[in-house]
Amino acid sequence: MPHFPKHLALDGVREQIKSIPLDNIANIAKQAFNETDIIPLWFGEGDLTTPDFIGEAICTALKEGKNFYSHQNGIPELRQTLADYLTGLNAKPVTANRITVTSGGMPAIMKAVQLTVNEGDNVIVIDPVWPNITGIVQMVGGISRSVRMDLGDEGWTLDVEKVEAACDARTKAIFFASPGNPTGATLPVAVQKQLLELSRKTGIWIISDEVYSRMSYDGTIVPSFLDIAETEDRVLIINSFSKSWSMTGSRLGWIIHPPSLEKIFAMMVQYTTSGTTTYLQYGGISAIRNGESYVKSMTEYCHTGMKITCDALDEIPRVILRKRPSAGMYAFFEIDGMEDSKKACLHILESSQVGLAPGYFFGKGSEKFLRLCFCRSPQLLHTAMERLKTVLT
Numbered sequence: 008m009p010h011f012p013k014h015l016a017l018d019g020v021r022e023q024i025k026s027i028p029l030d031n032i033a034n035i036a037k038q039a040f041n042e043t044d045i046i047p048l049w050f051g052e053g054d055l056t057t058p059d060f061i062g063e064a065i066c067t068a069l070k071e072g073k074n075f076y077s078h079q080n081g082i083p084e085l086r087q088t089l090a091d092y093l094t095g096l097n098a099k100p101v102t103a104n105r106i107t108v109t110s111g112g113m114p115a116i117m118k119a120v121q122l123t124v125n126e127g128d129n130v131i132v133i134d135p136v137w138p139n140i141t142g143i144v145q146m147v148g149g150i151s152r153s154v155r156m157d158l159g160d161e162g163w164t165l166d167v168e169k170v171e172a173a174c175d176a177r178t179k180a181i182f183f184a185s186p187g188n189p190t191g192a193t194l195p196v197a198v199q200k201q202l203l204e205l206s207r208k209t210g211i212w213i214i215s216d217e218v219y220s221r222m223s224y225d226g227t228i229v230p231s232f233l234d235i236a237e238t239e240d241r242v243l244i245i246n247s248f249s250k251s252w253s254m255t256g257s258r259l260g261w262i263i264h265p266p267s268l269e270k271i272f273a274m275m276v277q278y279t280t281s282g283t284t285t286y287l288q289y290g291g292i293s294a295i296r297n298g299e300s301y302v303k304s305m306t307e308y309c310h311t312g313m314k315i316t317c318d319a320l321d322e323i324p325r326v327i328l329r330k331r332p333s334a335g336m337y338a339f340f341e342i343d344g345m346e347d348s349k350k351a352c353l354h355i356l357e358s359s360q361v362g363l364a365p366g367y368f369f370g371k372g373s374e375k376f377l378r379l380c381f382c383r384s385p386q387l388l389h390t391a392m393e394r395l396k397t398v399l400t
Contacts, residue, residue: 027142032364035352046383046391049352049362051137051188051336053382055253055308057290058301064293065257068286077282079273081108081261085288089261092295097233101263105238107272108283108291111258112218112247117143118262118275119243123179123212124149131173131211133165133183134370135190135339140182140216152178155372156192162330163192167201174211181206184216186229189339189369189378191332193223196230203235203242212241218260219335221251221302224310229334239265250336251302252294259283259291309336312381312388319392323399336382339366341375342399348374359394 017025032049068074080086086103093101109115116139124130126148132140134153141151154173156163170181181202185194194202206213213232220229236242247260264272276282294301313331316338320326327341345351348365355377356362366376381388 023145023148027145030368031138032368035349035356035365036362044360045356045362046360046387046394047362048379048381048383048391049364051250051380052255053250053253053305053308053336053380054384054387055305055382057253057257058298060297060301061252061254061290061294065286065290068289073286073289075285077108077285077288079107079276079282080269081106081283082285082288085292088292088295093233093263096228097231098235099233101233102238102266104266104269105263107262107264107269107276108288109260109262109276110280110283112216112245112249112260113139113143114280115245115247115260115262116140116214116216118272118279119212119214119245120144120147120149120180121275122243122268122271123214125179128177128179129175130214131170131178131181132370133170133181135163135187135366135373135376136182136184136370137188138368138370149179153370155370156187156190158329160329162333163187163190165194165198167198167205170202171205174205174209178209178211180212180214182214182216184218186219186222186332186334188219188335189337189364189366189376191219191335191337191339193229193334196235199230199232200235203232203240206241210241212243214243214245216245218245218247218250220246222306222309222336223334224306224313225333233263239267241265248291248294251305252298253301253305254290254294257287257290259287309382311385312336312383313338315385315388316379316381316392319396323396325399336380338379338381339369339373339376340379342377345375348377351377355395355398358398361391361394361398 086106090101090103120143129150130144132151144151156165215232223229232242244263248254317331325343352363352365364378366373
């Protein structure tokens with residue numbers, strides 16, 4: 008028998024893959040894998056199941072034999088449904104040839120990065136941000152450059168001059184989420200226009216993650232680049248059915264791109280997933296056509312959760328929350344005297360059985376922050392906040 012080195016397989020892995028940090032929220036969650044009394048507020052997922060009208064559409068499609076390969080850009084009926092929906096929401100019309108359906112929001116982000124970034128190129132990442140974008144950039148051989156938003160009494164704001172100063176000849180894209188994860192911050196139209204002008208001046212792509220765009224608490228639609236960009240601007244917009252329609256496990260999303268890239272994205276889908284699961288796409292059609300009242304109720308559910316959470320946080324002297332989030336499903340707050348958010352999360356988990364996400368996952372400068380997902384039932388949140396008051400007071 009030949010003798011193989013112990014780590015032969017690992018030694019053969021690309022350096023860009025091996026060097027991606029393995030530390031993540033799931034590793035914190037593993038500490039309480041078999042615990043039944045844990046209140047899990049660490050993941051970006053609500054506790055509401057997919058509504059029946061979506062599940063029934065998926066089951067019906069499957070029973071009708073709609074389980075064969077899909078069109079690579081998505082079935083035409085879903086693409087047109089999305090185009091009509093987005094045209095109704097935003098200031099400018101959207102056509103179906105600008106939409107490619109993906110197996111969730113993350114594959115959409117992956118395709119956006121694969122499309123734009125060569126090995127050695129860099130992407131400006133606006134943080135605090137969900138860290139998967141930096142891993143994706145690294146996987147394709149690119150480099151992430153952090154530009155941190157400023158935090159003041161008015162919440163999180165972005166200085167576009169800092170973004171421009173971070174760009175160079177090898178900058179291929181600017182990535183941000185609005186509303187943000189973990190901050191809930193949204194980019195005002197004026198800031199979006201500045202970024203679009205920067206893109207037009209330099210040729211740098213904008214990758215705009217708008218997954219939480221319907222979760223706005225003031226009754227308005229969060230500003231989208233679809234309101235201001237022309238069809239052939241270098242703008243890629245990411246969205247997903249996961250959050251507003253409670254479809255996280257269905258893995259169904261979409262990317263909006265210039266119409267000239269329709270065939271390019273079809274090719275990219277062909278060489279990755281070969282298409283998004285066909286019968287799930289019929290659930291997406293039902294979500295859009297029949298789900299407006301559900302989206303509004305989900306937003307109100309999060310709004311209620313936000314008020315319960317922030318009211319309780321305001322009563323804890325050590326907690327610093329400059330401004331309540333105006334959208335999304337997260338509270339991102341500091342603890343006075345806390346230096347290591349991972350240790351803090353483990354201590355809170357052990358002491359109160361409440362699971363939170365440590366801030367250092369979301370970018371340099373967030374080491375003193377914790378993230379809490381408040382897309383949970385009011386009863387559960389009241390219990391969680393009473394427990395946190397005990398351990399943080």
